[in-house]
Amino acid sequence: MAMKNPVHPGAIVREDCLKPLGLSVTEGARRLGVGRQTLSNLVNERASISIEMAYRLSKAFGSTPETWLGMQLAFDLARSRHLERTIEVARIAAG
Amino acid sequence: MAMKNPVHPGAIVREDCLKPLGLSVTEGARRLGVGRQTLSNLVNERASISIEMAYRLSKAFGSTPETWLGMQLAFDLARSRHLERTIEVARIAAG
DNA sequence: ATTGCTGTCGATTGACACCGTACAAACAGA
DNA sequence: TCTGTTTGTACGGTGTCAATCGACAGCAAT
Secondary structure, X not given: OOOOOOOOHXXXXXXXXXXXXXXXHHHHHHHHOOOHHHHHHHHOOOOOOXXXXXXXXXXXXXXXXXXXXXXXXXXXXXXXXXXXXXXXXXXXXXX | OOOOOOOOHHHHHHHHHHHHHOOOHHHHHHHHOOOHHXXXXXXXXXXXXXXXXXXXXXXXXXXXXXXXXXXXXXXXXXHOOOHHHHOOOOOXXXX
16 A cells, blocks of 8 residues: 555656656756755655755656655655654543 | 645644643643643744654644644645745756 | 766755753732 | 742754765776
8 A cells, every 4th residue: 555655755756757767866966956966865765855856856857846745745654653652642632 | 725825733733722722832732742842832833843743733632643744734835935936957857 | 097977975064843941021829 | 919830932952854065986988
């Protein structure tokens, strides 16, 4: 299920944006207007999609900033599910 | 329109969580398990909803982390619309 | 070997959430 | 008035993370 194990947005950039167009990381970074390392960290899933990067990706490859950031949010949420048991609060409203 | 000018998530906490229950910022922070300043900054719209805070809010007041973070994302996106014109990229795919 | 392009590591900077402490102002009760 | 609570706010410090720059190794072409 996509809901349980979302793919890292950087993998989308790598597989669905750069690869089909035969773009290298360096060339992709140039088109996006960011440093080589910035895009490299993203496609290697070491960095997240920032707001600014979301605008760049949507402008260069299509889609919308909302979509890119939504993917990042889904990924972050799935990766932080362990907090569900860690965090303790005093329940106030109905739960 | 809610899409153009989303309300800050901190205002939701203030108006729809604390106020209806008659909870002070101090008491709310205690129940949430965070410092008083942390909640104060949030309800006064000076801080954003972090992943951890999203879990705390959903546990204490209901709703889901997705909903809280989605509100924050909508707010951040609306507040960063100016990047639409600022950012320059070399368009690659159809746009 | 030299040149040029590429991917990646290391260190730094800047932004931000969070904490503890502390101070001043507002307010309720004794 | 004195006391206690709440609140906003400011300062100092920690930790995380995106972005950036400098430097290095791999590799192809000349």
